[in-house]
Amino acid sequence: MDNANQVDPAKSAELFILHDQVHEPMHDRFLWATMQRRDAEAAAIPEWEELREIASKIKEHTLTHLDHYLEAFEANATKRGAHVHWALDAAEHNEIVFSILKDHGVEEMIKSKSMLQEECQMTPFLQSRGIKVIESDLGERIQQLDGQPPSHIVFPAIHKTRKDVAELFARSVGTDPNNDDPHFLTEVMRNNARPRFLAAGAGMTGGNFAVAETGTFMVCTNEGNADIGASVPPLHIASIGIEKLVPRVEDLGVFLRLLSRSAEGTPLTQYSSHFTGPRKGGELHIVLVDNGRSRRLGMPDFWHSLKCIRCGACMNTCPVYRRSGGLAYGATYSGPIGVILDPTFDEFKYSELPFHSTLCGSCTDVCPVKIDISDQIFKWRRVMAKKGYLPLAKRLSFAVSGHVLGHPEEYHAMEKVAEPAIDYAPHFLLYNRSLNPWGRDRELPQIVKQTFREWYLANRS
Amino acid sequence: MSTFKFSREVILGTIRANVPKQQVEHPQIPVFQHPDRPLKSEFERRLQQAGGASHDVGTMAGAESKLMTLHPGAKVICSAVPEIAGTRRVEKVRDPHELADVDVGIVRARFGVAETGAIWLTQEDLVVDALAVLSQHLIVLLDPDQIVGDMHDAYRRVRLDETSYGCFMMGPSATADVEATLVHGAQGARSLNIFFLPPHSAPPAN
Amino acid sequence: MTTQSEATNHKTISKDMRIGLFIPCYIDMMFPEVGIATLQLLERLGLNVSYPLNQTCCGQPMSNSGDEVNSAPAEHLFVENFKEYDFIIGPAGSCVKQVRCHFDTIDQTDEVKHIRQHTYELVEFLHDILQVDSFPWAEFQHSVAIHNSCSSIRGLGIAKPSEIMGVPFDKTANLLSKVKGLVLVPVDRPDDCCGFGGTFCVTDEAVSARMGLEKAHDHLRHGAEYVVSPDMSCLMHQQGIARRVGLNLKYIHVAQVLNDGPF
Ligand code: SF4
Numbered sequence: 001m002d003n004a005n006q007v008d009p010a011k012s013a014e015l016f017i018l019h020d021q022v023h024e025p026m027h028d029r030f031l032w033a034t035m036q037r038r039d040a041e042a043a044a045i046p047e048w049e050e051l052r053e054i055a056s057k058i059k060e061h062t063l064t065h066l067d068h069y070l071e072a073f074e075a076n077a078t079k080r081g082a083h084v085h086w087a088l089d090a091a092e093h094n095e096i097v098f099s100i101l102k103d104h105g106v107e108e109m110i111k112s113k114s115m116l117q118e119e120c121q122m123t124p125f126l127q128s129r130g131i132k133v134i135e136s137d138l139g140e141r142i143q144q145l146d147g148q149p150p151s152h153i154v155f156p157a158i159h160k161t162r163k164d165v166a167e168l169f170a171r172s173v174g175t176d177p178n179n180d181d182p183h184f185l186t187e188v189m190r191n192n193a194r195p196r197f198l199a200a201g202a203g204m205t206g207g208n209f210a211v212a213e214t215g216t217f218m219v220c221t222n223e224g225n226a227d228i229g230a231s232v233p234p235l236h237i238a239s240i241g242i243e244k245l246v247p248r249v250e251d252l253g254v255f256l257r258l259l260s261r262s263a264e265g266t267p268l269t270q271y272s273s274h275f276t277g278p279r280k281g282g283e284l285h286i287v288l289v290d291n292g293r294s295r296r297l298g299m300p301d302f303w304h305s306l307k308c309i310r311c312g313a314c315m316n317t318c319p320v321y322r323r324s325g326g327l328a329y330g331a332t333y334s335g336p337i338g339v340i341l342d343p344t345f346d347e348f349k350y351s352e353l354p355f356h357s358t359l360c361g362s363c364t365d366v367c368p369v370k371i372d373i374s375d376q377i378f379k380w381r382r383v384m385a386k387k388g389y390l391p392l393a394k395r396l397s398f399a400v401s402g403h404v405l406g407h408p409e410e411y412h413a414m415e416k417v418a419e420p421a422i423d424y425a426p427h428f429l430l431y432n433r434s435l436n437p438w439g440r441d442r443e444l445p446q447i448v449k450q451t452f453r454e455w456y457l458a459n460r461s
Numbered sequence: 462m463s464t465f466k467f468s469r470e471v472i473l474g475t476i477r478a479n480v481p482k483q484q485v486e487h488p489q490i491p492v493f494q495h496p497d498r499p500l501k502s503e504f505e506r507r508l509q510q511a512g513g514a515s516h517d518v519g520t521m522a523g524a525e526s527k528l529m530t531l532h533p534g535a536k537v538i539c540s541a542v543p544e545i546a547g548t549r550r551v552e553k554v555r556d557p558h559e560l561a562d563v564d565v566g567i568v569r570a571r572f573g574v575a576e577t578g579a580i581w582l583t584q585e586d587l588v589v590d591a592l593a594v595l596s597q598h599l600i601v602l603l604d605p606d607q608i609v610g611d612m613h614d615a616y617r618r619v620r621l622d623e624t625s626y627g628c629f630m631m632g633p634s635a636t637a638d639v640e641a642t643l644v645h646g647a648q649g650a651r652s653l654n655i656f657f658l659p660p661h662s663a664p665p666a667n
Numbered sequence: 668m669t670t671q672s673e674a675t676n677h678k679t680i681s682k683d684m685r686i687g688l689f690i691p692c693y694i695d696m697m698f699p700e701v702g703i704a705t706l707q708l709l710e711r712l713g714l715n716v717s718y719p720l721n722q723t724c725c726g727q728p729m730s731n732s733g734d735e736v737n738s739a740p741a742e743h744l745f746v747e748n749f750k751e752y753d754f755i756i757g758p759a760g761s762c763v764k765q766v767r768c769h770f771d772t773i774d775q776t777d778e779v780k781h782i783r784q785h786t787y788e789l790v791e792f793l794h795d796i797l798q799v800d801s802f803p804w805a806e807f808q809h810s811v812a813i814h815n816s817c818s819s820i821r822g823l824g825i826a827k828p829s830e831i832m833g834v835p836f837d838k839t840a841n842l843l844s845k846v847k848g849l850v851l852v853p854v855d856r857p858d859d860c861c862g863f864g865g866t867f868c869v870t871d872e873a874v875s876a877r878m879g880l881e882k883a884h885d886h887l888r889h890g891a892e893y894v895v896s897p898d899m900s901c902l903m904h905q906q907g908i909a910r911r912v913g914l915n916l917k918y919i920h921v922a923q924v925l926n927d928g929p930f
Contacts, residue, residue, distance in 0.1 A: 014873035024877070030641040032856070039829060047493050049830040060485040067476045080625070086469040109897050138647055139638035151739075155638065162640045186647055193648060198561055214621045224594045224634040224649025231555045231590035231626070242472065249621055251488055253613040256629075257576075264637075267507060267577035268612075271649065272629040276621050279590050281556075290472045297481030317830060319860040323874045351636035356871060358864030358878075359731065361821030365830040378769075381733025391736060438869055440908025441876035445697045452695045452702035460706075 005349055009356040013324035017180040027159050028322040037314045038266025055254050056370035059307035060244050069212040076215030080277030082284040090120035093289045097237055098129055100285050104235050106201030112226035113137040114206025115153050115310055116239045116289055118208045120333045134196045138189050145172045151326030154263050154312035159325040203229025204220035207240035209255060212247050216276040220269040227273050237285045242293050243306040255309060256370035262313040296344050301379045305340050307369040314373055320356060336363035340376040351389035354380035485506045500575040500608040507578025511632030513658050514647045515655040531599055531654055535564040541588050542569045542602055544661045557591035566596030572607040579631035583624040590626045597648040605657045686716040687752030691762040692724040698899050700929045701920040705758040705789055708926035712797060719748040727765040731865045735772040742748060742773050750778040755786040758922050760819030760898045763788040788823055789922055790897045794838040796881040801845050805927040808848040812891035813839050816898035817860050829858050839897055839921055846924055852889045863904040886916055893917045895924055
């Protein structure tokens with residue numbers, strides 16, 4: 001099997017850790033601190049666990065009636081004057097956006113953060129067709145200037161130090177490379193983005209929630225950049241995944257109480273903005289995007305991942321993500337949610353991701369909409385094993401151990417000739433002994449003279 | 462306008478074919494009981510955490526003078542409220558680009574939310590939506606009696622079917638995208654000051 | 668007919684009950700003292716315990732890697748070995764979780780169902796079923812940091828995960844607090860995974876080692892002399908790391924403390 005386009009998260013994570021003594025510890029520390037704030041905010045709400053349950057049920061209800069709610073949303077949004085488009089996949093989404101921009105003669109567009117637009121690789125597509133695309137979210141802009149995808153769905157540049165950012169800005173916008181004060185760096189980008197907002201012919205946003213009963217969609221940001229993009233240029237285009245629907249306005253109360261607390265440990269994002277139809281004198285286009293979602297709905301083990309509200313809490317709590325950095329996942333979505341979403345786009349390419357987890361289960365417990373993330377990671381491993389995507393070393397050794405461990409005579413015969421015992425002991429230490437990854441950073445357990453079984457035979461039989 | 466006329470039917474068809482057989486009911490959202498807490502002080506505490514500030518200005522004159530102390534150098538003050546005249550009336554603005562030079566925007570919020578310190582602003586309050594985000598600084602008048610407890614209460618008050626834009630704004634614009642360091646004034650307003658002031662009964666200034 | 672054990676203060680238990688001792692493969696071969704401590708402790712508590720000699724492994728390493736084909740023989744053998752017992756007790760959270768949660772790809776016969784329902788991890792068995800309220804024979808004059816494994820916390824509910832809101836509890840701490848002299852030290856990240864993760868510790872060696880090292884420093888920073896866990900597999904990994912970098916920490920199983928040895 002050709003491994004050329006298979007993502008190797010373990011390898012990339014190792015590079016992130018070994019790179020220096022600064023990046024990985026900082027990354028871990030920031031995300032851990034975010035989790036601490038999340039825990040404190042959640043603890044302040046007596047009904048927290050009840051809210052999670054309600055949110056989960058609202059999403060399950062919506063998804064099991066998704067066709068109905070999409071049609072209602074479309075009808076209500078249209079009634080309010082929005083143009084609603086449907087895109088089967090990323091390519092259609094990009095074509096639709098391009099044709100709207102072209103029809104309006106737009107040459108420059110400013111966008112706020114949208115994971116869906118990342119998923120569709122929209123920016124490179126539009127740029128290849130001559131449209132200038134500017135990211136307005138600071139973290140996204142940093143990543144855009146560095147030619148990298150976001151490494152976290154909420155904090156796109158969380159893997160970078162202030163020094164990295166100062167050097168990047170020095171290269172790209174000509175600021176002082178030695179001034180790495182976050183206030184200064186933020187101000188630089190504010191002043192850099194303002195004229196672009198004013199010059200842009202269109203603003204693009206994503207959508208966190210879409211309300212069927214009113215045709216409203218919501219965007220949550222801290223910077224207010226989505227609001228500028230929606231309120232200044234004459235044209236607003238929003239890309240919304242079909243799973244973002246909720247039935248009623250009152251449902252938003254549940255989700256907004258959970259979203260930012262889970263994401264950042266704050267009661268809300270600074271701006272929770274609701275768009276229902278175009279603004280006075282403006283034009284609004286909504287692109288509803290499938291891109292594999294309707295197919296995922298038919299996967300009994302995995303459709304619950306469609307409940308995701310992209311809060312990123314599972315990433316912040318994930319001990320493996322915190323040490324790996326998001327870029328190690330080589331995909332649009334990283335961390336636990338990425339591990340269960342990415343293989344739905346390309347099973348082979350992302351076949352290693354489900355193994356980049358200790359199955360500790362923290363993601364499942366933190367998820368505000370109660371997605372069984374950890375169980376899904378486990379189930380993806382089964383899918384990968386069935387498809388023959390288990391790493392070769394694992395396949396061979398498990399075939400041998402599977403046989404031996406099912407046959408006690410052989411097992412105990414092996415145990416007896418074991419000298420020292422460690423040579424036969426847990427095969428998970430054994431199967432790759434030539435590389436001895438156990439021993440690179442760890443001592444082996446001390447060798448024992450007598451196994452428990454031998455002791456038992458001598459003392460109790 | 463879409464060039465992909467059949468996609469809608471394909472998507473809805475795939476959904477209908479794939480929708481999980483086990484249908485789930487929409488759950489009831491209960492009214493959560495909170496201990497009797499003074500809504501105003503809770504609101505103020507949360508607002509402060511979010512980087513905003515609040516002032517009991519008492520009267521319209523108090524509001525004017527507070528405005529002057531907070532923003533002494535402001536050249537363009539664009540007002541959407543009758544209580545404060547400002548240097549530019551938002552009703553006169555024809556295009557949002559005209560707001561690019563606004564130092565201070567002034568608007569009245571319909572209500573605030575104690576749980577979060579957020580205020581609810583709509584297109585009708587702002588007149589021009591961009592006033593909320595292009596102004597370098599924002600001053601928001603709020604009737605202290607118009608503070609609701611939590612976000613559930615808040616959504617019982619909003620009328621999304623009556624406005625094209627509505628925003629729960631919680632403090633000024635912020636980012637933590639450089640080394641997780643909190644910085645205010647990322648893209649939208651650099652500061653947000655709430656003036657507690659019931660709606661005027663006197664004739665509008667100006 | 669019931670009998671009181673020498674401890675006299677735990678829940679009475681039927682003498683007829685047959686307790687099957689489940690000693691995971693790595694404990695058998697590398698930490699026999701944990702098996703001995705578990706057996707002696709259960710015997711002290713008046714139970715009728717035996718160790719089925721044909722046992723090998725619960726199939727977890729294969730199963731956790733998604734390989735249900737190769738885990739099935741081990742799972743069938745486990746059922747064969749333990750189907751006669753009223754309770755199956757194992758001093759290893761992750762292996763018990765495997766039996767309880769992941770014996771789901773083999774045929775769900777009555778025997779399999781019985782086994783999945785009656786296999787307990789040692790701490791939860793002592794705490795929930797026996798409700799032992801003292802260990803008069805045990806004394807441990809040391810400061811101890813607890814490491815509850817992720818399988819024990821989030822799989823078996825041995826302690827409240829920090830992500831879930833509600834009243835905190837920790838069954839391991841509860842039992843250990845009944846041991847004379849023992850001082851529990853709090854740590855910064857009590858339920859952050861240590862990075863063992865079964866095959867993960869070798870397939871993702873760099874991340875695993877980094878997690879383990881931070882765990883050890885957390886324990887050391889808070890003045891722990893011993894790290895005590897219901898899961899020896901996590902400790903094997905943590906101990907390997909601490910030894911390599913020369914950190915002065917000792918790692919033992921909770922059964923050894925509650926039984927007062929062997930160490
Ligand atoms: S899976 Fe859950 S925790 Fe993770 S991003 Fe989605 S909603 Fe948040």
